[in-house]
Amino acid sequence: MVAVEVGVEVAEVVDLELVARLCEEATHILRPCVLVDENPPLLREGRCHGVGGLSARTVRYVHAIVRRALSDAVRKGLVARNVADLADPPSAGEARAPTMRTRSADELGAFLEHVADDRLSAAWQLLTTTGARRGEVLGAHWRDLDLEAGRRSVVQTVTTTGVSRPKGGRARSVALDAGTVQALRAHRKAQAAERLTWGPAYDDHGLAFCREDGTQLEPRSFSRAFRRHVELAELPRIRLHDLRHTWATLALGAGVHPKVVSERLGHATIAITLDVYSHVSAGMQHDAADAVAALIRGD
DSSP states (O other), X not given: OOOOOOOHHHHHHBOHHHHHHHHHHXXXXXXXXXXXXXXXXXXXXXXXXXXXXXXXXXHXXXXXXXXXXXXXXXXXXXXXXXXXXXXXXXXXXTTOOOOOOOXXXXXXXHHHHHTTTSTXXXXXXXXXXXXXXXXXXXXXXXXXXXXXXXXXXXXXXXXTXXXXXXXXXXXXXXXXXXXXXXXXXXXXXXXXXXXXXXXXXXXXXXXXXXXXXXXXXXXXXHHHHHHHXXXXXXXXXXXXXXXXXXXXXXXXXXXXXXXHHHHHHTOSSHHHHHHHTHHHHHHHHHHHHHHHHHHHHTO
16 A cells, blocks of 8 residues: 555545545556546546545645655555656646735725624634634634733644644744734633533533534635625625735735744745735835835935
């Protein structure tokens, strides 16, 4: 059996049993078309939960994983050659990342106003004002939220496959604004009332955001709730993850140091932040040129 290891985010969408089967077939049949042909299995039926195929970008990533696994098999003498080297995965052009959609501060304000009375209003605020990932919000425990100091520790993330360390494997501390702290205090009070209502039946895991009975929220249901709110608020449609992109874009545009933005987002390096949000840094170049020139000329 060829071992296949993937990251948490890939495991959320990829049918890992299919990937493992393809590895085995590629090992025994030794034909590259098993992995990538004119109508590859991953593009047709690669998503978990039986909901269709994968994007070209994900197929390209899975091909890289399978190629590495088969390279190990060659090294250990399990197979004579790595057929993944002969396969033709989707090109880099075909595998471009989804277009980043961001919204204005006014549109975010309108969204928060719309969800002000929603049971999970504080979760929407935490997403919007910190740039956190979906799983990082769903994985927040009350013990990780220091409302007195106005900070939260990001120590775990919830995905459709379970609970794990944050992306990158490192915990981080993030400052909270006063409005978000206030929303979290109100949410904690409302959650305490729910706990009393459910009594012994309440399944307490210490989660800040959960179902009325204390059980964990399902990430896909959370995303669907976001889409419904956006539609009801009659705002331009964006993905839940685009709230993160919007926060970063607004922060950089407001002059927040890229190092601070990178730390809050949980990026491994500041280079990742500057690369992902290069459209913002281009505008900052002009601002920097005008500011320094004004100092030199005494304008």
